Amino acid sequence: MAPTSFRILKTLALSAVASLAVVACGGGGGGGNGNLASDQTLNFPILGDFGTLDPATADAETDQEIQQNFQDGLVRFDANLNIVPDLATAVPSASSDGLTYTFNLRKDVTFSNGDTFTSKDVLFSWNRAAAYQGAYATNLSAIQGYDTVAKNKKAGKDLEALLEANDPSVTMGGLTAPDPYTVQVKLSQPAGWFMTAIALSGSTGWIVDQKAIKNDPDNWWSNPATAIGTGPFKMVSYTPKQSVEFDAVANWWGSPKPTLTKVKIDISVTNASTAITKYEQGGYDIVGYGGYSNLPVADILRIKNTSNESAQLLLHPKVRSYWVSFNMVHDASRQAGGPFLLSGGDKAKNLRLAFALAVDKNALVQTVCQGIVCTPATGGLIPPTLIGHMDSVDPLSKFDAAQAKTLLQQNGGASAVAGLKYAYDPENPLNVATAQFLQAQWQQNLGVHVDLLPVAHSPFIKARLKGDYVLSRDGWQADYNHPQDWFDNLWGTKLGCPDAGCSTGYTTKAYDDLQAKADAEPLDQAKADYAKLNQMLIDDVVYIPLYYSVGAFLIKPYVKGAGTNSFFDNFWNGISIQSH
Amino acid sequence: MAATAAAVVTRPIAPEQASLWSDAWRRLRRNRLALAGVIYLTLVVIVALVSAVWTPYSTFQVGVGIPYAAPNAHHLLGVDGLGRDTLSRLMAGAQISLIVGIGTQILVLAVGVPIGLAAGYFRGAFDQVVTFLINLFYGIPDLLVALILVFLLGPSLTNIIIAIAVTRWMDMARLVRGQTLSLREREFIEAARAAGAKPAKILFGHILPNALGPIIVQATFGVPAAILFEAFLSFLGLGVPPPTPTWGGMAAEGIVTIRISPAMVIAPSIALSLTLMAFNFLGDGLRDALDPRGRR
Numbered sequence: 001m002a003p004t005s006f007r008i009l010k011t012l013a014l015s016a017v018a019s020l021a022v023v024a025c026g027g028g029g030g031g032g033n034g035n036l037a038s039d040q041t042l043n044f045p046i047l048g049d050f051g052t053l054d055p056a057t058a059d060a061e062t063d064q065e066i067q068q069n070f071q072d073g074l075v076r077f078d079a080n081l082n083i084v085p086d087l088a089t090a091v092p093s094a095s096s097d098g099l100t101y102t103f104n105l106r107k108d109v110t111f112s113n114g115d116t117f118t119s120k121d122v123l124f125s126w127n128r129a130a131a132y133q134g135a136y137a138t139n140l141s142a143i144q145g146y147d148t149v150a151k152n153k154k155a156g157k158d159l160e161a162l163l164e165a166n167d168p169s170v171t172m173g174g175l176t177a178p179d180p181y182t183v184q185v186k187l188s189q190p191a192g193w194f195m196t197a198i199a200l201s202g203s204t205g206w207i208v209d210q211k212a213i214k215n216d217p218d219n220w221w222s223n224p225a226t227a228i229g230t231g232p233f234k235m236v237s238y239t240p241k242q243s244v245e246f247d248a249v250a251n252w253w254g255s256p257k258p259t260l261t262k263v264k265i266d267i268s269v270t271n272a273s274t275a276i277t278k279y280e281q282g283g284y285d286i287v288g289y290g291g292y293s294n295l296p297v298a299d300i301l302r303i304k305n306t307s308n309e310s311a312q313l314l315l316h317p318k319v320r321s322y323w324v325s326f327n328m329v330h331d332a333s334r335q336a337g338g339p340f341l342l343s344g345g346d347k348a349k350n351l352r353l354a355f356a357l358a359v360d361k362n363a364l365v366q367t368v369c370q371g372i373v374c375t376p377a378t379g380g381l382i383p384p385t386l387i388g389h390m391d392s393v394d395p396l397s398k399f400d401a402a403q404a405k406t407l408l409q410q411n412g413g414a415s416a417v418a419g420l421k422y423a424y425d426p427e428n429p430l431n432v433a434t435a436q437f438l439q440a441q442w443q444q445n446l447g448v449h450v451d452l453l454p455v456a457h458s459p460f461i462k463a464r465l466k467g468d469y470v471l472s473r474d475g476w477q478a479d480y481n482h483p484q485d486w487f488d489n490l491w492g493t494k495l496g497c498p499d500a501g502c503s504t505g506y507t508t509k510a511y512d513d514l515q516a517k518a519d520a521e522p523l524d525q526a527k528a529d530y531a532k533l534n535q536m537l538i539d540d541v542v543y544i545p546l547y548y549s550v551g552a553f554l555i556k557p558y559v560k561g562a563g564t565n566s567f568f569d570n571f572w573n574g575i576s577i578q579s580h
Numbered sequence: 581m582a583a584t585a586a587a588v589v590t591r592p593i594a595p596e597q598a599s600l601w602s603d604a605w606r607r608l609r610r611n612r613l614a615l616a617g618v619i620y621l622t623l624v625v626i627v628a629l630v631s632a633v634w635t636p637y638s639t640f641q642v643g644v645g646i647p648y649a650a651p652n653a654h655h656l657l658g659v660d661g662l663g664r665d666t667l668s669r670l671m672a673g674a675q676i677s678l679i680v681g682i683g684t685q686i687l688v689l690a691v692g693v694p695i696g697l698a699a700g701y702f703r704g705a706f707d708q709v710v711t712f713l714i715n716l717f718y719g720i721p722d723l724l725v726a727l728i729l730v731f732l733l734g735p736s737l738t739n740i741i742i743a744i745a746v747t748r749w750m751d752m753a754r755l756v757r758g759q760t761l762s763l764r765e766r767e768f769i770e771a772a773r774a775a776g777a778k779p780a781k782i783l784f785g786h787i788l789p790n791a792l793g794p795i796i797v798q799a800t801f802g803v804p805a806a807i808l809f810e811a812f813l814s815f816l817g818l819g820v821p822p823p824t825p826t827w828g829g830m831a832a833e834g835i836v837t838i839r840i841s842p843a844m845v846i847a848p849s850i851a852l853s854l855t856l857m858a859f860n861f862l863g864d865g866l867r868d869a870l871d872p873r874g875r876r
Binding site: 273296297298299301302305363367368370426429433435436437439440441443444451452454 | 640641642643647648661662663817821822823836837839840841
C-alpha cells in the first residue's frame with residue numbers, strides 16, 4: 001500500500017492529467033461517467049427553427065447539426081475530420097480507374113422504429129435526394145445516371161411512387177445493390193471529392209427510412225412518429241418555433257452509447273443576448289450549439305471580463321469565411337451592372353483592386369470582431385486548417401490606401417464608381433458592423449461614398465445569386481475538407497455562372513477547364529490545380545477577403561464532452577451531465 | 581368722488597391694449613417650464629448648427645477610439661462599437677432630429693391646413709370626402725403605414741419625413757377644419773363675405789390668421805411626435821441609413837451593448853427624452869399663452 005501522501009499526490013496528478021485532457025478536448029473532454037447527475041437532460045437554444053431535417057433538402061447548418069445526431073451516412077467525419085465508417089463497415093477505396101466504390105454495410109443497424117437497414121435504403125435515399133434536387137444534390141453528381149435523374153426533378157408522393165417502381169427516370173444507373181449489405185457506386189468520371197461529399201452530415205448522402213417517409217414524403221421529418229433515423233437519438237416532440245425534444249434510442253447499435261437521456265432544444269428565443277442571459281440564469285446548459293456560435297461580440301467581451309463565466313467560454317475557429325463580392329457580369333439575367341465587370345478589362349480590374357486595397361483588414365478584425373470572433377482572411381478564402389488554404393499571404397488581403405487611391409485616380413476617379421451600394425443581410429450583427437466599417441474605409445481611403453443596402457437574409461441571398469448587387473457581402477462555410485467544396489460552389493460554369501446561383505457571375509474558360517481537371521484528380525494530385533484556381537481568382541480580383549470566423553460557445557462546467565471542431569458541434573452521444 | 585372717477589378713467593388698461601401675440605409672449609415668459617424648453621431647444625439648435633461644421637471627431641470615421649470605451653477625457657461620452665466618438669455622433673444626431681421634426685411639420689402644415697380650411701369653409705361633398713379620408717387614416721395603424729412607405733420608397737431622410745407626414749396630416753386637417761367651421765359663422769367673416777371678399781381672401785386673410793394659435797400649438801406638439809417616430813423607425817433599422825447618426829439608431833446600437841457600454845444607449849436616450857420634453861413643455865406653454873380664455 002502506498003503512503004497516504006503519495007496517494008494524495010498520485011490522485012492530484014491524475015486529476016491534473018484528466019483536467020488537461022478535458023481542456024484539450026475543447027470544452028469538456030469525453031462524456032466520462034465520473035459523477036453523473038441523475039437527470040441526464042441537456043438544454044440548449046437554437047435561435048431560429050430548422051428549415052427541414054430531410055437530407056434530400058437540408059441546406060442550413062442548424063438542420064445538419066441536429067441531423068447528425070439522429071441520422072447517419074455510410075461514412076462520416078469523426079471529431080478530427082477524418083472520414084470514418086458509419087453505416088458501412090469500412091471506408092472503401094476507389095477502383096484502380098477511380099470509377100467504382102464498393103460499400104459493405106453493417107448488418108446490425110436498425111432504424112429507431114425497429115426497421116432493418118439494408119442496401120435498399122441506400123439506393124432509395126440517394127436516388128430520392130438526386131431527384132429532389134435540393135441544395136446539396138450535386139454531392140451525388142459524380143454517380144453515373146445523376147444527370148438523367150437531375151433533369152427529371154420530382155418531389156412528394158409522385159417521386160415516392162416512381163421510386164417504389166424503380167422507375168429509370170429517378171434511378172441512377174451507377175448505383176446498384178448486389179445484395180442486401182453491399183452497395184456499388186459507379187462514377188461517370190473520377191471524382192476525388194466524392195467520399196468527402198457523401199460524408200457531409202445531414203446531407204444528400206445520408207440515409208432515410210422509406211417506410212417512414214412514404215405516407216408524408218414532404219413533412220415526415222417534422223412528425224415524431226415518422227422522423228426516423230439510425231442515429232443515437234430520436235425525436236419525441238416538436239412544436240415549430242417553440243421546442244423540439246429528442247430521447248436517446250434504447251439499445252442503439254453504435255458507439256459510444258448515449259449517456260444523455262433527453263435533449264431539449266428551445267426554439268422560442270431568437271435573440272442571442274437574450275439566450276446568453278437565460279444561460280446565465282441557469283435556463284440552458286449550452287449556448288452556441290446548433291449552428292449559432294456567432295454570439296454577439298459585446299456579450300463575449302463582457303463574459304471574458306467576468307471571473308466565473310470566462311472559463312465557460314469556448315472560442316474555436318470555424319471553417320467560415322467572409323468576403324466582399326463584385327458583380328462581374330452584366331447580361332439579360334444579371335441586372336446590376338456596375339463598374340467592376342470582367343468585360344471592363346484592366347480598368348475594371350484596377351477599380352476592384354482599389355476597393356480591395358482600401359480596406360484595412362486588421363483594423364476591421366480589431367474593430368468589428370474585437371480580435372475575438374474573427375481573424376483576418378490573409379490566406380485566401382479557404383480558412384486555415386482546411387486543404388487549399390494558402391501558404392503565402394493573399395495579396396488581396398493587403399491594405400495600401402495610397403496605392404488604392406492611385407489606382408482609383410488612374411482609372412476614372414471617384415466618378416467611375418459613383419452611386420454604388422453595398423448590400424448585406426443585417427440579421428447577423430457582424431454584417432452590420434462590417435458594412436459600416438467598409439463604408440467608412442472606402443470613404444476615408446478612396447473618397448468614395450458607398451450607400452448601404454440592408455436586405456433581409458433570404459431575399460438577400462436570392463438577389464445576390466441572381467446578380468442584383470454590384471457590391472455585396474459574401475461568405476461560405478465549408479461543408480467538408482476538400483477544395484472542390486469551394487471552387488465548384490462559388491464560381492465557374494459548372495455552378496451555373498454567370499446566370500444561375502452565382503454571386504459574382506465569374507467564369508472563364510481557363511477556370512472551367514482547370515476546375516474540371518482538378519475535380520477528376522485524386523486529392524494529392526488536385527491540390528496544385530486548386531491552388532492555380534485560387535491564383536486565378538486573385539489575379540482577376542474576384543473578391544475582397546475580410547475574415548475567418550471564430551465560433552463562441554458557453555458551456556456549463558458540469559457538461560462534459562460538449563464542444564466543437566472547426567466544422568460541427570460535438571455529437572450528443574459523447575456528452576454527459578455531471579452532478580452539480 | 582370726482583377725483584376718484586377721473587383716476588379710474590385715466591388708469592392705463594394695458595391688457596386690453598396688448599396684441600394677441602405680445603400678450604402670448606408675455607405669458608409664455610412667465611411659464612418657467614416653457615421657458616426652460618425654449619432655452620434647451622435653442623441649445624439643441626445651436627449644437628445642430630455647430631455640428632454641421634465642427635464636431636470633436638469625425639462622425640463617420642471608425643477607430644478614433646477603443647471600441648466600447650467608457651466616457652473619458654478624450655471621449656466625453658465614450659466610444660461606440662466601431663470606435664466612433666459618441667459625443668460627435670450625438671451632436672450630428674441633433675441635426676437629423678430637428679430636420680425630421682420640423683420637416684415633418686412643414687409637410688403636415690402644407691397638406692393639413694389647406695385641406696382643413698377648404699373642407700371647413702366649403703362643406704358639402706368635399707368636406708365629406710376629407711372627413712372620410714381623415715377617419716380612414718385614423719383607422720390604419722400609423723406604424724404600419726410608415727413601415728410600408730419606408731419599405732416602398734426606401735430608407736432615406738426625405739422618405740422618412742414623407743412617411744411620418746403621411747401618418748400625421750390628419751391631426752392638422754381635422755383641427756383646422758373644426759376651427760374653420762367655427763370661424764366661418766362669425767360676424768367678421770359674414771361682413772367680409774358681404775363686402776364681396778373672395779373665398780381665398782376670406783380663408784387666408786381672415787380665417788387662417790384667427791386659427792393660427794391652435795395651429796402653432798398643434799405643430800409644436802407634432803415635432804416631438806415626429807422625432808420619436810423617426811427614432812422608433814431607426815431603432816427598428818428602418819430609419820435614416822448609416823453612417824448618418826440618429827439618436828434612435830444610436831440607441832438601437834447601444835441597447836445590445838448596454839451591459840458593457842451603457843453610455844452608448846444612455847446618451848442618445850437622454851438627448852431624445854430631453855428634446856421631447858422640451859417640445860412638450862413649449863407646446864403646453866404656447867397653448868396656455870395663445871388661449872384667449874386664459875387671458876388675464
